[in-house]
Amino acid sequence: MSSLIIERPLPHGGRLVERVVRDKEAAKKMIKGCPTYDIKPTLHYETGVPVRNVYREIMSICYGFFSPVEGSMKQAEVERILKERRLLNEWIFPYPLVFDISKEDYKKLGVGSGDRLVLNLKGKPFAILDIEEVWEIDNPEELAHKTFGTPEDNPEVVRERFNKKHPGWVIYRSLNPIVLAGKYTIINEPKMRPPFDRFWFPPRKCREEFDKRGWRTVINHQTRNVPHVGHEFLMKNAAYTGDVEPCHGILVNAIIGVKRRGDYPDEAIVEGHEAVNLGGYIKPERHLPTICLWDMRYGNPLESLLHGIIRQNMGCTHHMFGRDHAAVGEYYDKWSTQILWTKGIPSFGFPKPPTDVPYGLSIRPQNMREFSYCPTCKEMAYSETCGHKREKLSGSFLRGMVAEGVQPPAIIMRPEVYKAIVKWWKHFNYPFCNEKYVINKEKELEVDLEDL
Amino acid sequence: MAYFMVVLLDDNRFAKIKGTELEEKVQYMFGGELRCLNVEVSEEMKDKILQEFDTARIDSRGAITDVPVAFLRELFNQVAEKKSLGSEVIEAVLAKSSEIKELAAKESEYLPAPEI
Structure with missing residues (x-):
């Protein structure tokens, strides 16, 4: 066995916390x-x-x-x-x-x-x-x-x-x-209520699923959005990282919680990611969309630290981080997360990256830049590789297009993903989270309980 | 950073600017799959938009997005009327903020889904 082989990391803290009484x-x-x-x-x-x-x-x-x-x-x-x-x-x-x-x-x-x-x-x-x-x-x-x-x-x-x-x-x-x-x-x-039930893979179950699939190396993609083709290429290409071979699996972990008006509904997000593999753009055998319940704090580098913890606990070996990771507005430097994972942020207690400090993390960061459409190459191209002028993809731009009733071209959003958006648009009479959605969601939550 | 807003052009909208100076400014994006015009937005106007419309965001390209659909419709109307992509277009749209907000209040409850 090669000494370069990467093994699945232990949970953060050395053992998985499981505090659920089933009797x-x-x-x-x-x-x-x-x-x-x-x-x-x-x-x-x-x-x-x-x-x-x-x-x-x-x-x-x-x-x-x-x-x-x-x-x-x-x-x-x-x-x-x-x-x-x-x-x-x-x-x-x-x-x-x-x-x-x-x-x-x-x-x-x-x-x-x-x-x-x-x-x-x-x-x-x-x-x-x-x-x-x-x-x-x-x-x-x-x-x-x-x-x-x-x-x-x-x-x-x-x-x-x-x-x-x-x-x-x-x-x-x-x-x-x-x-x-x-x-x-x-x-x-x-x-878990549908459709969330089929995406519910708590850390122990997730690690067992990796074993079933024979995934030793797994890279995580953090999401709070329906995927456009830029995200898809980010996943596909980041997955080439691994050890002696590309990562065996791509874990998509969607953060499910209180929504901001204008975001896509959680239901469309999870089914949009699922559509990427059902459409064959990434083989289902290599791609697993999942959820984690959390009301996002949008803390960019701090949120990325939490994401590293969650995904290491789920069994991932790698985690991709991009520009403005889990950010909103311009409160943080747009590369804060990558600064944390490459150099550390001393004022937040990290003189070194979180993987290099005592009692830190074992998950490996994969800091990525952007994919955008290159009209010269006529394909999605990586910002650090392609030398042409490219057309940036933006989730917000796509939201505007969707709201105006314009179906995005397949080169920027797969038709299967758009169908998932429209399915939930019809269900909620609205393509995005509005006040009604937010209020109902917080009443219904993502779970139901039986009598004890 | 330079800010701008994108006006998407479907066939109907394109017909309204065809033959004008704006036609030369039409941009083709994503391998020619999308036609659009970019309207410039000054720093001051950007701040006003963000203040008036709380869903508005600035994306990684410097584009102002996530404004109400009524805003986008009025933006096109002003572009077509003024035959311009300059700052006076945004000023004219913002002059109708109250009207746009009234329409936006209705569209925040319901938007008809496309039949696909």
């Missing part, structure tokens, strides 16, 4: 006599529109996407993350994750350290939170700024002060003041 009788005993709390969405601090639902974090923690995180964070852990992007157990992690409630709810509940709280979702018992500490967020605006950085404190990559136009900043600014910190355990496993 209903045991679950009933666990919650007997415990106080209950109905999970509520986090509402925008000014408009009252839902911006986050903590249930998605509970799912991603308990199924191991965020290993080694096991629950809502204590104050000392949040402070360490904001300073060094590390958990108290030393492993790197980008964001504070907390279970926050209002002062009124806290008073009503009357719980404290050592208590077990049953968390209901859609009126059914869903999870428990074993409270280890109760602490208070004094200044959510300060927390929001510290979470994403400022031009003064993080001059390497932060270009503009964050504000209420940034959806991730709004999430932290909108948190309730009381944090109940402690480990979560799911005690009533939710059922």
Whole structure:
């Protein structure tokens, strides 16, 4: 066997967190006599529109996407993350994750350290939170700024002060003041609603799927968009990275959560990616679209760190990163993510890349530039290879075309992908997320629960 | 960065500018699969658009996108009327912001899906 062979990495932290109780009788005993709390969405601090639902974090923690995180964070852990992007157990992690409630709810509940709280979702018992500490967020605006950085404190990559136009900043600014910190355990496993059910591959199942398919090396493609042909070429070409042969598999992992108006609906995103392999543009044997539940924070380099953690936990050996990775607006330098993964960002606690610091990651970054159409080559061409003037592809430009009712040419969007968009357009009477979609989605969520 | 907005030209729209000076400025994109015109947008106008229309974004090419469909329709109307791709076109569109927003409010609820 070649010494250059790359093996699948261990989960971040050394083991997969799995905190799901599947024995209903045991679950009933666990919650007997415990106080209950109905999970509520986090509402925008000014408009009252839902911006986050903590249930998605509970799912991603308990199924191991965020290993080694096991629950809502204590104050000392949040402070360490904001300073060094590390958990108290030393492993790197980008964001504070907390279970926050209002002062009124806290008073009503009357719980404290050592208590077990049953968390209901859609009126059914869903999870428990074993409270280890109760602490208070004094200044959510300060927390929001510290979470994403400022031009003064993080001059390497932060270009503009964050504000209420940034959806991730709004999430932290909108948190309730009381944090109940402690480990979560799911005690009533939710059922994914279609079409998400067939894309649900939590880390253990995903690693087993890789084994079934004989995938040793797998490159991840992060997405929150329906794919255009530029994305398809990015996937196909990034997959040539590997070890002694190209990557065996391409994992598409779509982040599913609260949507911004103007985004495509999650249903169209997952089925759009599936259409790429059903249409044969990438063989289904080599391509696996999946989901992860998370309300995007749009933290560019910080989000890329979370993506690295999620995909390493899912078993990927490589992760492609592009320009403006998981970004919105011009708050960060457009190459911040690639700066993090090639040089590090000292002010965020990374004097070296996340793969080169103690308790860091093992997943290999594949920093990519762009594919665009070259009228001279008459094909999709890589920006660093093709010497001609090219026509850039842009998801936003395509959205405008779709909205005007113009079917994009097949050279920039596959007709099968467009069909997936139109299928959900007919279902929702709208091609993109609008207020109605966002409100309904946050009512229905991606899961259903049975009685316990 | 120079900013611009793209006006897509289907056959119907193309007929309205055919024979004018604009015809020479038509660009063919993606191997001739798409016809379009690029309208220039100043820094000041870019800021106004982003302020007035909260879905608007700037893409990697410097193009302003994700404005309401009513905005795009009015943009074409102004281009065709003024026979220009200059900044006065955007100024004229922004002068009708209230009207566009009214139309946009309806189109944020419903857009007819194409039959394919």
